[in-house]
Amino acid sequence: MLDLARGSRRTGLSPIVLVLPVALFVLLYLSSGTFRSLENLANVNSQVAALMIASLGQGIVAISGGIDLSVGSVMSLTSAILVTADPAWGVPIALAMGAAVGLVNGFGVTLFKVHPLVMTLATMTFVQGVALLLHPVPGGEVPGYLRALAVSQVAGVPAAFFWCGAAILLAWHLLGRSRFGLRTYAVGANPVSAGRNGIAVTRLKVACFVLCSLSAVVAGIFLTARVGAGDATMGAPYSLDTVTAMALGGIQLAGGSGSVLGIVAGVLTLGLISNGMNLMGVSPFLRAAVTGALLLVAIGLQRREAIGA
């Protein structure tokens, strides 16, 4: 068991990380007729897409040694902005907001040396307040072109698939093929020696937080467009869900280890479990409890050096 859970140092990939989503898929495929239907598979895809996009951002921050709990609130505020702002300006404003939140998180963590959990908890609370102020009651109209981008199909393949694919490719290029990725791993593994080797640690960490918030904005845009209405609390579960996906995908929250493949596996595991329970008619509240239990198990398998926060 322990050997199965232990993965490569760099990628964090272990047999269990990769086998779990495949096994779940096979299990659900064999046991439930509804799961097999093309409709449900498309449904799983679009349910997973928002989580996938947000988790890829969370993954970048996690590999750099941080954590971002404000992901969910940023998604919520994006939703509120899209339905209240002028249709032409909604997306640019949301992206600017995301960049601003990322900058605040990044500077708080680097220049002011606040623990990332505390810093992003603060922005999470603040941004949630702004979202509720802007759009207190769920509803409103989503710009038509966004709606079309999220729900249309190309040759029978749902749009969510392309959103996911683009996000995964971009993250894979950033983390696996660029200098930025190499530096991110270095900073996550040991910020002091990374700094001594000439990496601008502060700038890199800030960039990671900004990227994470921007990906949360994109996830928020997709989710709002898919649902077709604004909701200032829509993103709330995503902060912890993305962290759960990290833990399930073998990404060490202490930093320096993880991979895009791991993130994808973690997101699929979480999405399949959620969809499976949905098909079995488990109450949504119990589903939240199971996600929590899953997070406990996954995080329990990642033994750290430090005790505490």
Place this chain on the structure above:
Amino acid sequence: MTRDAVSPASMTGQWLWRAGKTLLSLPFAYAALVILMVVAYFMRPALLSPMLLLLILRQAAPLGIAVLGQSLCMRVLSLDLSIGGVIVGVSYILTSGLLPFSEPVLLLVAVAFGVAVGLLNAFFITRLRASSVIVTLAVTLVITGVAVALSQLRSPGEAPEILRQLVRLKIGIVPVVLVIWALLLLAVAIFIRRSVFGRYVDAIGANPRAAWVSGIPYVRVVSVVHVMSSLFAVFAGFLLIGFVGIGSMDLGRDLALNSLAAVILGGVTFGSGKGGVLGPTVAALMLTFSFNLLTSLGLGEPAKLMLQGIIIGVAAAAYSVQRNN
């Protein structure tokens, strides 16, 4: 002029300087409370009437009690965000009638539930070395998920009579709730100052590695702190349920974040107990007062959340800068 021969004038100057320095080193909560009261004096003077102040004090008691546990956790470099979850659980245990026991037994069950949650948190944080924030948030997710799912089968009902009576009791004009709060506060203060356990807490906070190496029962101390925090959450839950009179699944949900804000504002940050026990307590008062002020100014939940966020972020940043200098 030698150093011994100081003139009386410069003595007072020195004294003033020292007093000023002490005042400046006080946690932000004190200054913030004074500023808020001045604002209230000009904008909503009614809030400062003795009767309302006493009510606000009483209203602050659950937060004040929860803050005691949270500040202990932060002193040992941990965090407890499961306070809200514990209160939801307690609320369901006491008011749903799911367990066919008499009221005193139910209260005991609630206490046992608190101990169990504390031990669970401690197990994950110390034995499996998982991040305390994630563990306690996940535990909250599990408790509230189960409680809300159960409440659809059997909805929460009336609060136990004992609790409703307790929160109404008064000694003279002082509500008994305040006396309980004060006693708990005193007990924690003495315990932290005088006991060996308190020294251990300080040692772990100051340098966890050194504490570990020098054989301080690290795991046991952190475990006890988490159990205490959950117990304080249970007591805070008792008072809240007594205040409201009926059980609800929304009760105390914001207590975890508020207690975190209060602790940071009260001068206790990771590993530093500089604000003492009183700092966070004053901060709890200040937060409760500010929420009342916001409500009286017609600003609701969004403003409250934004204020909390700003407080946590700015106070944490300011202390961190202060400490690094």
